[in-house]
Amino acid sequence: MQHILIADDNQDITDILSTYAVKEGFNAVVASDGEEALKLFQEYNPAVVLLDVMMPKEDGYEVCRKIRSKSNVPVILITARGEDFERIMGLDIGADDYIVKPFSPSEVMARVRAVLRRMEKKEVANISENTINVGNLIINLDEYTLHINGAKVSLTKKEIETMWTLASNPNKVFTRDNLLDSLWGFDYFGDSRTVDSHIKRLRAKLDKMEHPLWNIKTIWGVGYKFEVEEN
Known part of the structure; x- marks a missing residue:
């Protein structure tokens, strides 16, 4: 129990x-x-x-x-x-x-x-120490690669790290400050607009591929989450 x-x-x-x-x-x-x-x-x-x-x-x-x-x-x-x-x-x-x-x-x-x-x-997403596999998405942190439907998506190092942070915690909401601290560090002097612009560019690259089972969702007034659809 x-x-x-x-x-x-x-x-x-x-x-x-x-x-x-x-x-x-x-x-x-x-x-x-x-x-x-x-x-x-x-x-x-x-x-x-x-x-x-x-x-x-x-x-x-x-x-x-x-x-x-x-x-x-x-x-x-x-x-x-x-x-x-x-x-x-x-x-x-x-x-x-x-x-x-x-x-x-x-x-x-x-x-x-x-x-x-x-x-x-x-657990279902098959998250190991350095690899995430959920639906048609595979992220390999050792190689800093991301594949959708077997095709490699060209992303920057920071974009890979962003996807890793979000996808390793499915459906968990991250505030903009969470992401600033996690990805840029506590000493970074940027603001929430840095995160918004970064996510916008990342989505533009990901949305060139079909990914019906997952999405980066905006939580208005708070931040973002990696949303996984219910089976």
């Missing part, structure tokens, strides 16, 4: 989410503060983590950072505030999704199923 870690200092919320999680076939592990959440994460190695942003001792952002430094487990942040900058901040530190209170427990479980499907797709 898979474990789900639910961390929130509001017992009413943890009780109802635990009830729904058990119905979904999970073993619910509950924490009431950030320190306890990290301890239980180490102990139970959960399949997915739900984190309230405003928790005592260590908030959800800090817990997410620490989890992400050692694990790729899906993390969903829960908050009472829904401002865009908070959502972007959560995604920047590695959260996979973001839910605003008040919420429907059924919606939360749907989000849980969605992030777990992303993880399954990552």
Whole structure:
């Protein structure tokens, strides 16, 4: 049985989410503060983590950072505030999704199923240390090559690295700052327009070939993701 870690200092919320999680076939592990959440994460190695942003001792952002430094487990942040900058901040530190209170427990479980499907797709995509194979796409990082339907697509080194970053995390949203830091480094002084222009040029090259099973999708106001179609 898979474990789900639910961390929130509001017992009413943890009780109802635990009830729904058990119905979904999970073993619910509950924490009431950030320190306890990290301890239980180490102990139970959960399949997915739900984190309230405003928790005592260590908030959800800090817990997410620490989890992400050692694990790729899906993390969903829960908050009472829904401002865009908070959502972007959560995604920047590695959260996979973001839910605003008040919420429907059924919606939360749907989000849980969605992030777990992303993880399954990552496995289905046949991602190894230096090669990605998803649908008609093959990326080889050793050779810095990308093929669609067996044909090599002429891309720059940075474009290959961009595709690798996105495709190695199917359906995960990357903010523009994520991509700037990952591809250009923290010391780069460009802005989000650098990313937008770069993605535009990359798409122009990729779209010369048919790729119906995957696409680089724009998430308006946030960033981009490598979207893989449902089977």
